[in-house]
Amino acid sequence: MDFSGKNILVVGASGVLGANFVEALSQAGANLYGTATSAESAQRIPASANLKLLLDLTSDESITTLANYLNAEVPLDGVILSAGVVGFGPATEASHDQVERMNRINYLGQVRLLNLLKDNLAGREQAFVLSVTGIVAQTPLPNMSHYSSSKAALHGFLTAVTREWRRDGVQVVSSVLGHTETGLASRPLFGTAPAFPAGLEPKAAAAELLATIN
Incomplete structure (x- = not known):
């Protein structure tokens, strides 16, 4: 896809x-709207982003506020879902609050945001949703049960709406990307990461995923 001039939310x-x-x-010439959870983390969004926005995926108010702003001010051509948290360890060791928070961030919050933005996307030519869902969505792993299930839920939703939203001109891609060297495993919501083999290089992974949009 030619991304030049496209308005894309990351x-x-x-x-x-x-x-x-x-x-x-x-x-590639796109106009970028990037989200972060706090003013501090927003400093890590590249300066090339046209606008930095705050979004807490655990807060319905935050999700609704962002969606209302974008729907009123920005005709969106694409949404890229690249947010998430990970957790490790036996299923019984994670607390209910930890599991609930994980599901709000990895699944429920992202679905809520997409549903609110869908009509905005449907009004554009070649609109798309790209989700970095992860290989665990298809191949759940032991000691990553809650993370795997949250990603499987998101993947299931995206797979289902692929046909629904195609009728409105919105392409939906749920990428089951393998382990990528983002450092996420070193910042788990709970538990301790096992020793993973070397993963994909992030720059190459991003380029590979963008190439799936047509």
Whole structure:
């Protein structure tokens, strides 16, 4: 796809992979709107982003506020979901609050945001949603049960709406990308990460995923 002039929201633009999306799309001539959870983390969004926005995926008020702003001010051509948290360890060791927070960030909050932005996207030519869902959505792993299930839920939703939204001209891609060296595993919501083999390089991963949009 030619991204020149496209208005694209990158959810999780302060993360390593999200920042690489911003940089790559900026070089391609797109207008970038990047989100972060706090003013502090927003400093990690590349300066090439046209606008930095705050979004807390655990807060319905935050999600609604962002969606209302974008729907009123920005005709969106694309949404990239690159936000998430990870957790490790036996299923029984995570607390209910930890699991609930994970599901709000990885699944419920992202679905809520997409549903609110769908009509905005449907009004544009070649609109798209790209989600960095992860390989665990298709191949759940032991000691990553809650993370795997949150990603599987998101993948299931996106797979289902692929046909629904196609009728309105919105392409939906749920990428089951393998382990990528974003540093996310070193910042788990709970538990301790196992020793992973070397993963994909973030810049290359971002370029590969953007190439799936047509």
